[in-house]
Amino acid sequence: MSDEWPEVSDPVRMLIRRAAEQVLTPPEAWIEDMHDAALGGVGMTAIAEDPVLAEGTRRTNLANIMHWAASNVSRPGERVTANVTPEILDSVRDLVRRGLDESALDSFRTAQSVAWRLWMELCFELTDDAALLRELLAVTSLSISTFLDDTVATMTERMSAERDELVRGTHAQRRTTVALLLEGAPIPLSRAETQLGYRLSGVHTAAVLWADGTDAAPELESAAAELSRIAGRPGLTVVASAASWWMWVPGDLSARSVPEHPTIRIALGRSGSDVEGFRRSHFEALTAQRVLSRPVHRRRIVGFDEIRLISLLDTDRPLVDDYVADVLGDLRTASAELRSTVRTWIGLQCNTARTAEELYTHRNTIIRRLARAEDLLPRPLRENLLDVAVCLEILEWQVPAR
Numbered sequence: 001m002s003d004e005w006p007e008v009s010d011p012v013r014m015l016i017r018r019a020a021e022q023v024l025t026p027p028e029a030w031i032e033d034m035h036d037a038a039l040g041g042v043g044m045t046a047i048a049e050d051p052v053l054a055e056g057t058r059r060t061n062l063a064n065i066m067h068w069a070a071s072n073v074s075r076p077g078e079r080v081t082a083n084v085t086p087e088i089l090d091s092v093r094d095l096v097r098r099g100l101d102e103s104a105l106d107s108f109r110t111a112q113s114v115a116w117r118l119w120m121e122l123c124f125e126l127t128d129d130a131a132l133l134r135e136l137l138a139v140t141s142l143s144i145s146t147f148l149d150d151t152v153a154t155m156t157e158r159m160s161a162e163r164d165e166l167v168r169g170t171h172a173q174r175r176t177t178v179a180l181l182l183e184g185a186p187i188p189l190s191r192a193e194t195q196l197g198y199r200l201s202g203v204h205t206a207a208v209l210w211a212d213g214t215d216a217a218p219e220l221e222s223a224a225a226e227l228s229r230i231a232g233r234p235g236l237t238v239v240a241s242a243a244s245w246w247m248w249v250p251g252d253l254s255a256r257s258v259p260e261h262p263t264i265r266i267a268l269g270r271s272g273s274d275v276e277g278f279r280r281s282h283f284e285a286l287t288a289q290r291v292l293s294r295p296v297h298r299r300r301i302v303g304f305d306e307i308r309l310i311s312l313l314d315t316d317r318p319l320v321d322d323y324v325a326d327v328l329g330d331l332r333t334a335s336a337e338l339r340s341t342v343r344t345w346i347g348l349q350c351n352t353a354r355t356a357e358e359l360y361t362h363r364n365t366i367i368r369r370l371a372r373a374e375d376l377l378p379r380p381l382r383e384n385l386l387d388v389a390v391c392l393e394i395l396e397w398q399v400p401a402r
Contacts, residue, residue, distance in 0.1 A: 006142070008077030012135045016076035019122040023069035030118050034061055037114045038107040047095075047104060051293035052210050052244040056091035061111045063088060068147050077139055082150040084158075092158045094241035102156050112148050116141070178238050178246070182279055189275070198236035198248065205231075205253035206269040206281035208289045210244035216263070220245050223264040230257055246285075248278060255303035266301040267292050287311050291397055309390065310397045324391045327384065330376040332395065341369040343392040346385055 008016075035058050039048040047053045067083040095104045123136050177195045180187045193200050209223050210216075220243075227249055228235045235249035252271040269284030271277065284304035291307040292299065313320055324332055331339065345355040345366065352370070356363040374381055381388060 005079050006139055008139050009132075009135060011132055012139065013076040015123070015126050015132065015136050016072050016140060018126055019119065020069040020072035020076065022122055023065065023119070024073065026065070026118075031062060033118070034065070034111045034114045038111040040110075044104075044107055046100065047107065049290065051289055052241050053091075053094055055212075055293075056094055056241070056243075057107050060088050060091045061108065064108065064111075064148070064151060065115060068144065072140075072143070077143070080143060080147040082147070082154045084151070084154050088155065089158060090242040092155050094243070096159055102159060105152050105155055105159075108148060108152060112144060116144060119144070175238055181275060182282060184279070196236055199250065200275050200278060203251055203271050203273050204248045204278050204281055205251065205271045206278070206285045207247040207249070207253075208240075208244060208267045208285045209247060209264050210241075210289065210293075211264055212243075216243050219261070219263045223261045223266065226261070227253065227258065227266075246282065248282070255301050255306070258301055260300040262300075264300070265289075265292060268301070268303045270304050294397070307397055309393055313390075313394060320394060324394055326378070327387045327391045328376075328395075329378040331373055331388075332391075334373070334376055338369055338373060339392055339395060341366060342373045342381070342388065343396065345370060346389045346392075350382070350385070 038044070038057055038061050039054055047057055063085060064083050068080050071078070071080040119140060120137065123133060123140070127133055127136070173195055177187070177192050181192060181200075189200055207227060209220055209227075211219060224235065224237050224245060224247055227247060231249035231251050231253055233250045235247050238246040240246050253268060255266075255268050258266060258268070267285045267288035269281030269288065272279075272281045288302050288304045288307050291310060292302045331342070341355065341359065341361075344358055345352065348354045348358060352363055352366050355361075356366045359366070370381070377384070377388065
């Protein structure tokens with residue numbers, strides 16, 4: 001690190017400290033703006049659509065902001081050291097394991113532009129002295145850009161080292177073989193089976209297993225072992241990131257047959273045959289993962305069949321929201337208990353007695369709830385069962401619009 005750094009006057013140091021203290025407790029809107037910018041940039045689709053990579057990017061961006069701000073509270077105006085924590089190194093490792101290169105780090109540059117805009121707003125609120133403001137903006141612009149350059153350079157070096165390590169390991173061969181299969185490359189079946197140690201003919205069910213945090217290898221291994229035990233034969237696992245594994249097990253496996261794990265979430269594709277089933281089931285599991293990863297959900301396991309309709313309707317949010325509002329009317333904002341009762345009743349072919357049994361509720365209570373739903377709906381329930389069922393399913397899985 002170079003010793004050349006501009007001298008900062010005491011009044012500007014004080015201003016930097018005051019502004020940095022505010023950054024340490026940022027409004028939620030600031031954080032969301034930075035995350036949206038980081039994940040919405042050109043070439044970020046692969047990261048934004050992967051829940052584990054997207055969450056790792058959010059954590060890293062926020063950690064960088066907090067590190068820079070904390071440093072400027074304790075040592076305002078001084079050069080900030082690169083932010084290299086175990087969590088950030090895990091994010092770098094995840095990017096490499098997904099086959100992404102250093103261009104994935106552009107997200108931090110995009111977030112920097114948003115952070116700088118918000119920082120300038122703070123600075124203009126703290127002083128209207130032109131000389132102080134000029135010095136304040138000059139030194140902090142240099143500080144932010146230098147800090148980010150140093151951090152990205154360190155992460156780039158780590159990505160290179162991680163890539164070299166993977167190339168030397170058996171994981172790289174397995175990951176490469178799986179990637180070729182998923183891309184539909186004409187790899188000989190016998191060669192792929194030898195490299196994977198897994199039979200590709202017959203029926204498979206794909207799963208994605210992931211944790212909310214990092215350093216989850218023991219829990220992921222335990223959950224994967226449980227899936228193999230239920231399937232009755234060992235499965236194929238690929239380490240997708242520090243917090244997620246891809247898995248295939250022989251045979252037909254449903255979400256209902258898999259017990260919930262306390263720390264690991266699991267998304268299952270439908271069973272499929274041979275190499276085509278291997279591919280299709282995996283992509284379905286990834287789709288199910290994206291739905292289950294939404295913060296509105298507390299469930300820990302889901303099968304593609306449960307969210308198939310939602311995945312088809314999830315392409316145009318404004319139109320879907322209008323559809324739900326038109327069909328459900330005031331039922332849309334009713335209690336979750338009331339909506340769940342109607343959803344269960346329709347799913348059980350409008351059988352009130354079976355609905356009462358399913359919800360462990362007295363039959364008369366179910367009747368009262370259905371009557372209440374009738375009052376809230378724009379059209380009679382029995383005249384619009386299909387649309388109501390679809391809209392209730394959407395609300396079950398969809399994160400409310402901000």
